[in-house]
Amino acid sequence: MSEQSAHSKYEFKKTLEELRTKKGRGTELVSLYIPPSKQISDVTSQLKNEHGQAANIKSKVTRDNVQGALESLLSRLSYMEVPENGIVFFTGAVDIGANKTNMETSIIEPPQPIVTYRYHCDSSFFLEPLEEMLRDAKTYGLLVLDRREASVGLLVGKHIEHYRTLTSTVPGKQRKGGQSAHRFQQLRLIAIHDFYKRIGEAASEVFLTVDHKDFEGVLIGGPSPTKEEFESGDFLHHELQKRILGLFDVAYTDESGLSELVNAASDRLADIDLMVEKKLMQRFFQELVSDSGKAAYGETQVRENLNIGAVEILLISEGLRAERLTLSCPNGDYEDKITRNFKPGEEETSSIQCPVCGTNVEVTERVDIVDELSELADQMATEVEFISTDFDEGYQLLNAFGGIVAILRFNSGV
Numbered sequence: 001m002s003e004q005s006a007h008s009k010y011e012f013k014k015t016l017e018e019l020r021t022k023k024g025r026g027t028e029l030v031s032l033y034i035p036p037s038k039q040i041s042d043v044t045s046q047l048k049n050e051h052g053q054a055a056n057i058k059s060k061v062t063r064d065n066v067q068g069a070l071e072s073l074l075s076r077l078s079y080m081e082v083p084e085n086g087i088v089f090f091t092g093a094v095d096i097g098a099n100k101t102n103m104e105t106s107i108i109e110p111p112q113p114i115v116t117y118r119y120h121c122d123s124s125f126f127l128e129p130l131e132e133m134l135r136d137a138k139t140y141g142l143l144v145l146d147r148r149e150a151s152v153g154l155l156v157g158k159h160i161e162h163y164r165t166l167t168s169t170v171p172g173k174q175r176k177g178g179q180s181a182h183r184f185q186q187l188r189l190i191a192i193h194d195f196y197k198r199i200g201e202a203a204s205e206v207f208l209t210v211d212h213k214d215f216e217g218v219l220i221g222g223p224s225p226t227k228e229e230f231e232s233g234d235f236l237h238h239e240l241q242k243r244i245l246g247l248f249d250v251a252y253t254d255e256s257g258l259s260e261l262v263n264a265a266s267d268r269l270a271d272i273d274l275m276v277e278k279k280l281m282q283r284f285f286q287e288l289v290s291d292s293g294k295a296a297y298g299e300t301q302v303r304e305n306l307n308i309g310a311v312e313i314l315l316i317s318e319g320l321r322a323e324r325l326t327l328s329c330p331n332g333d334y335e336d337k338i339t340r341n342f343k344p345g346e347e348e349t350s351s352i353q354c355p356v357c358g359t360n361v362e363v364t365e366r367v368d369i370v371d372e373l374s375e376l377a378d379q380m381a382t383e384v385e386f387i388s389t390d391f392d393e394g395y396q397l398l399n400a401f402g403g404i405v406a407i408l409r410f411n412s413g414v
């Protein structure tokens with residue numbers, strides 16, 4: 001995965017985590033999923049209907065809060081156009097402790113199209129459809145073929161898009177009377193070759209339109225030996241030919257063959273991501289034990305190496321939640337930057353005292369440490385990779401190394 005998409009995935013994940021911590025005091029938090037195909041006028045009439053029904057809610061507080069959330073949504077919707085992937089609203093009176101609530105709204109443009117319209121009212125926000133997108137937001141090229149028919153599509157997250165189905169003019173195995181067997185065989189091979197070429201061109205056209213940073217590779221399905229012949233014949237664009245992820249036995253070559261292909265490849269898809277992360281962590285551990293001086297860990301050491309441009313790859317745990325605070329004493333005798341771990345939604349209680357005069361210091365700047373380190377990395381052409389905690393080395397990265405390590409370009413002596 002590229003840096004940019006990895007970073008936006010991290011942002012998206014963080015937003016969902018924050019939403020997950022929010023609770024209503026009754027069933028009064030509204031989640032509204034609007035697919036791109038939905039007419040806003042339909043949505044508003046449904047919401048007006050919900051508003052009327054909410055009048056039957058027994059608790060006055062809950063009733064007022066639900067109706068308030070609906071009114072806020074209706075006013076936001078009145079002049080809006082639905083974006084390309086649809087839009088999601090989370091609105092409601094969120095419990096902020098001390099017997100108080102606060103009317104909050106979050107609006108999310110999802111990374112993939114919303115499929116189903118949903119209106120959901122509960123004591124927490126309904127996040128499953130977005131969490132589903134987070135699990136797998138990558139794009140794969142799909143191609144199924146035999147000698148008669150081929151279909152081309154894309155797998156975007158969990159969503160299959162069918163683009164084209166081609167049919168061949170390859171003659172059957174039975175030759176017509178009067179043709180020599182040799183001549184017939186020759187014509188047949190030429191027709192097959194031409195069909196493979198057409199498939200390759202159609203597939204390349206579709207796959208090359210995908211933004212490079214989102215494209216993971218190509219999956220090919222079909223009977224044997226057709227798919228093997230196609231793969232070894234270099235019919236795809238040379239950039240795509242290098243990115244074939246695997247060949248899978250699939251019986252159908254029409255649109256339904258595309259979902260058959262995704263099912264056949266599902267184990268492989270889960271592995272690919274994890275393999276990449278695993279290899280990176282293994283490289284880090286190899287450098288670490290070899291005493292090459294090309295492994296750095298601990299925030300301070302990694303930061304120093306980043307600053308001098310010594311980091312080749314910065315490895316950040318997906319589980320890392322920390323922020324960088326700039327502190328300043330109002331008496332003007334102290335200024336510093338510190339890193340503090342946090343849990344999403346956690347109340348900030350502890351204040352920090354000036355080490356010189358003992359006054360409570362002010363936080364003058366607050367940035368997410370991942371944003372801050374990514375920016376540093378960017379300036380030094382350092383690659384950033386996010387590592388999940390779903391495997392041993394990834395778990396160690398978060399729990400034994402504080403979530404941040406680096407593979408260095410050279411032994412920096414830092």
Ligand SMILES: [Zn+2]
Nearest residue numbers: 329331354357
């Ligand atoms: Zn002070």
